[in-house]
Amino acid sequence: MTVPLLSIRDLHLRMSSFDGRAHVLNGINLTVNRGEIWGLVGESGCGKSLTGLSVSRLQPTPPAHYTAGEILLDGQDLLKLSPAQMQRLRGNRIGMIFQDPTTNLNPAFRIGEQLVDVALAAAQHDPAVMDCPPNASRHARRQAARKLAGEMLARVGIPNALARLDDYPHQFSGGMRQRVLIAMALIGRPDLLIADEPTTALDVSVQAQILELIKNSVKDFDMGVVLITHNLGVVAQTCSHVAVMYAGNIVESGPVAAVIGNPVHPYTRALMSAIPTRETKRGALRGLAGSVPNLIVPPPGCRFAPRCQFALPACVAAMPASVPVGDSHAVACIRATEMEALVDD
Amino acid sequence: MTEIMLEIDNVSKIYPGRRGIFGTSQEVHALKNVSLSVRKGESFGLVGESGSGKTTLTRSILHLETPTSGSIRVQGQDLGKLSDAELRRLRARVQIVFQDPYASLNPRMSVYDIVTEPLVIHHETLGLTNRQRSDRAAELLSLVGMGPQHLHRYPHEFSGGQRQRICIARALASGPELLLLDEPTSALDVSVQAQVLNLLCELQDRLGLTYFFISHDLAVVRYLCDRVALINRGEIVEQGDCAQIFDAPKSEYARMLIGAMPEVKVPARTGSNT
Numbered sequence: 001m002t003v004p005l006l007s008i009r010d011l012h013l014r015m016s017s018f019d020g021r022a023h024v025l026n027g028i029n030l031t032v033n034r035g036e037i038w039g040l041v042g043e044s045g046c047g048k049s050l051t052g053l054s055v056s057r058l059q060p061t062p063p064a065h066y067t068a069g070e071i072l073l074d075g076q077d078l079l080k081l082s083p084a085q086m087q088r089l090r091g092n093r094i095g096m097i098f099q100d101p102t103t104n105l106n107p108a109f110r111i112g113e114q115l116v117d118v119a120l121a122a123a124q125h126d127p128a129v130m131d132c133p134p135n136a137s138r139h140a141r142r143q144a145a146r147k148l149a150g151e152m153l154a155r156v157g158i159p160n161a162l163a164r165l166d167d168y169p170h171q172f173s174g175g176m177r178q179r180v181l182i183a184m185a186l187i188g189r190p191d192l193l194i195a196d197e198p199t200t201a202l203d204v205s206v207q208a209q210i211l212e213l214i215k216n217s218v219k220d221f222d223m224g225v226v227l228i229t230h231n232l233g234v235v236a237q238t239c240s241h242v243a244v245m246y247a248g249n250i251v252e253s254g255p256v257a258a259v260i261g262n263p264v265h266p267y268t269r270a271l272m273s274a275i276p277t278r279e280t281k282r283g284a285l286r287g288l289a290g291s292v293p294n295l296i297v298p299p300p301g302c303r304f305a306p307r308c309q310f311a312l313p314a315c316v317a318a319m320p321a322s323v324p325v326g327d328s329h330a331v332a333c334i335r336a337t338e339m340e341a342l343v344d345d
Numbered sequence: 346m347t348e349i350m351l352e353i354d355n356v357s358k359i360y361p362g363r364r365g366i367f368g369t370s371q372e373v374h375a376l377k378n379v380s381l382s383v384r385k386g387e388s389f390g391l392v393g394e395s396g397s398g399k400t401t402l403t404r405s406i407l408h409l410e411t412p413t414s415g416s417i418r419v420q421g422q423d424l425g426k427l428s429d430a431e432l433r434r435l436r437a438r439v440q441i442v443f444q445d446p447y448a449s450l451n452p453r454m455s456v457y458d459i460v461t462e463p464l465v466i467h468h469e470t471l472g473l474t475n476r477q478r479s480d481r482a483a484e485l486l487s488l489v490g491m492g493p494q495h496l497h498r499y500p501h502e503f504s505g506g507q508r509q510r511i512c513i514a515r516a517l518a519s520g521p522e523l524l525l526l527d528e529p530t531s532a533l534d535v536s537v538q539a540q541v542l543n544l545l546c547e548l549q550d551r552l553g554l555t556y557f558f559i560s561h562d563l564a565v566v567r568y569l570c571d572r573v574a575l576i577n578r579g580e581i582v583e584q585g586d587c588a589q590i591f592d593a594p595k596s597e598y599a600r601m602l603i604g605a606m607p608e609v610k611v612p613a614r615t616g617s618n619t
Binding site: 043044105109174184203204205207211228231232233234236237259269270271272274275276277278283285286287288289291 | 394395425435504506534535536537538539540542543546547550562563564565567569593595600601604605606607608609610
């Protein structure tokens, strides 16, 4: 058995705030292999982004505090690395794309310069990124980086890429800026790509193109991807696997076909029935009452129990463990096995 | 023959080019000969990508922008020909709910102040006393599924879904017949979005409102609207019954938009395709 690309084991994260300590991640387990696209879905405030930020260690400590668990990248625990060691991995082994393409590019620098800087930084740690020896002259390295930047820009589907290297971010549309950010994330040939809501700010037509681009990049670069989104439609279209998060826990995870085709956890079911489909009759949409619980004083036992229509007294007694219900399909619910019968009633 | 609530007739809007310190900008044709009509009591969806002119059209309906040519009529009254006082009276009947409930509520006003502000502004038209306003505020809140205990709180105490309910209550305060909904659910989580959509359905059935629903989310439009128009680069590409457009789109643009819509269903190929 090979070592998985990314393995998060029993990760616990506490956040200090004025009101007390919030238990924002509560035993996250997630394994991502090369070639897999994992979708991380859930409502706002359930810890999706924090999981992503924890992997790239971009969450400042304090206020964050990792109380237990480990994040293994090819077997190496990221939580034990020094900031300098971590900085070497970012952009080089871990690439990130964020939600808003307008605020993540510096408006005062040309696109090309920003890409070249990332390429040069990545090449410092891994000379294989550019076909240029590390001891070459500064000019030669910049030339090589610029050539690479042009290739990457062309690869993410920007027409006339070489000429556009000299453009400023404001000359690009939203979708094209997101492509530039993807190029920037991929330029260091990362093994792991973390995409935090990469298409939320974009139009549906552009969204489809960007998702296609991420899918193809996985094949081209043999990476693993963690795609954070709140849109189950995006997951169904793009991902190979999905983990549904609720209030700091992964409540259901597995291959997309299994989870979307046969959702077991009541929360996953509720999320899916909240999305209008072709068949939904007017006024028949089922929302999910209540809101995500306060994580400073989380509800006892299963955190979803207060909003769950199938909750039993036993649900409040203890946090349910994740149990397998199918081929690598796991659910954290004590009534997982009887759920099918319950829903039919 | 059903009554026409809103009629947009051949409206164009051109923003003139400007000379600034970075050179001259081109003039922008934000709307090109847009014509559509909304019947009383129906939900009309306007779908388009960003920059397609949705917002310009919405602002024109409220007469916050003056169209370069063409006319907009609300229940037969041409907005361009009304005096300021007539326009103010008309605006009591046309209200809007904005996209972002975090930005559209004044953080320093209590819910009571927010909800009764339209009653004060449209005092001439509505003529309510202070006492009546208080009653109306409580009534409005219960209409959107909140209670009188929320009246004296401030926006920061509410979640996104509750804030959007407050925005809807404010829009309903002056008793409008036409409600413009500018992406009212795109800033909300799906579970909350479902609640707000259900509330909108319920309010329409109860109050007989006409909705002009602007969105880029086709699934939501298909769920809520009776008829829909697709707008691209300031031009109406296709309009018609919702079912007809979603099942048999005629234009290339409609096919592209519907094809790009992410549906929650198991992909045809198995998950391990990568």
